[in-house]
Amino acid sequence: GQSLEQPSEVTAVEGAIVQINCTYQTSGFYGLSWYQQHDGGAPTFLSYNALDGLEETGRFSSFLSRSDSYGYLLLQELQMKDSASYFCAVRDQDYGGSQGNLIFGKGTKLSVKP
Amino acid sequence: DSGVTQTPKHLITATGQRVTLRCSPRSGDLSVYWYQQSLDQGLQFLIQYYNGEERAKGNILERFSAQQFPDLHSELNLSSLELGDSALYFCASSPEAGNTYNEQFFGPGTRLTVL
Numbered sequence: 410g411q412s413l414e415q416p417s418e419v420t421a422v423e424g425a426i427v428q429i430n431c432t433y434q435t436s437g438f439y440g441l442s443w444y445q446q447h448d449g450g451a452p453t454f455l456s457y458n459a460l461d462g463l464e465e466t467g468r469f470s471s472f473l474s475r476s477d478s479y480g481y482l483l484l485q486e487l488q489m490k491d492s493a494s495y496f497c498a499v500r501d502q503d504y505g506g507s508q509g510n511l512i513f514g515k516g517t518k519l520s521v522k523p
Numbered sequence: 524d525s526g527v528t529q530t531p532k533h534l535i536t537a538t539g540q541r542v543t544l545r546c547s548p549r550s551g552d553l554s555v556y557w558y559q560q561s562l563d564q565g566l567q568f569l570i571q572y573y574n575g576e577e578r579a580k581g582n583i584l585e586r587f588s589a590q591q592f593p594d595l596h597s598e599l600n601l602s603s604l605e606l607g608d609s610a611l612y613f614c615a616s617s618p619e620a621g622n623t624y625n626e627q628f629f630g631p632g633t634r635l636t637v638l
Contacts, residue, residue, distance in 0.1 A: 439625070440624075440625045442624070442625045442626070450631075451525060451613060451629040451630060451631050451632060452566065452613070452615075452629045453525070453629070454624070454626045454627065454628075457624040457625050457626070496565070496566060498566075498625075500625045502579060509571070509578075509579060510556055510568045510571045510579050510581060511556075511568065511625065511627060512568065513558075513565055513566040513567075513568075514565065515564070515565035516565050516566075
């Protein structure tokens with residue numbers, strides 16, 4: 410079957426660094442994405458990795474190791490507003506270069522404490 | 524604001540009923556995706572349409588159906604509703620050309636409550 414595993418909850422303090430891991434098992438692999446969702450809100454795109462290595466976008470970085478079927482999202486200089494759920498997602502289909510649906514993990518609820 | 528609109532925002536109905544959820548994608552986006560989010564299941568992919576045609580199906584029940592119209596808006600029809608269908612239903616859209624980041628844009632969702 411297809412699955413993405415990530416921790417259900419993580420707690421950290423303001424200013425700290427937190428890493429949210431994701432391991433995946435899918436029939437195909439066309440990139441690992443991360444989405445943020447605040448309570449009651451819509452998921453919003455954070456980052457994407459298609460190749461191995463680290464991608465940095467401001468305070469957020471995302472890493473991928475395709476050989477290990479593993480990735481992580483790194484959040485630095487945590488702020489209270491970072492309290493949200495974070496989802497990893499894999500696209501497992503390719504339609505000749507066009508987009509396919511995402512398979513999401515169950516999400517990691519991050520609580521940032523003062 | 525992602526540019527994706529969904530109506531209604533909230534829907535309360537009874538078991539056995541049928542409802543229709545509506546989604547308008549971002550201008551120019553050809554793909555529309557429907558996802559269901561319930562408390563213990565995370566975001567579950569239901570179905571994808573591309574330019575009016577069904578492209579992929581996920582864990583969509585036979586009681587559920589969808590379509591995408593020529594103006595690219597999409598509707599998700601849920602029938603013979605059960606208590607377990609209570610969830611947030613999200614619609615997302617994505618551009619095709621130039622979308623090298625697998626980015627999907629999500630609407631605000633429709634919260635369905637089945638009593």
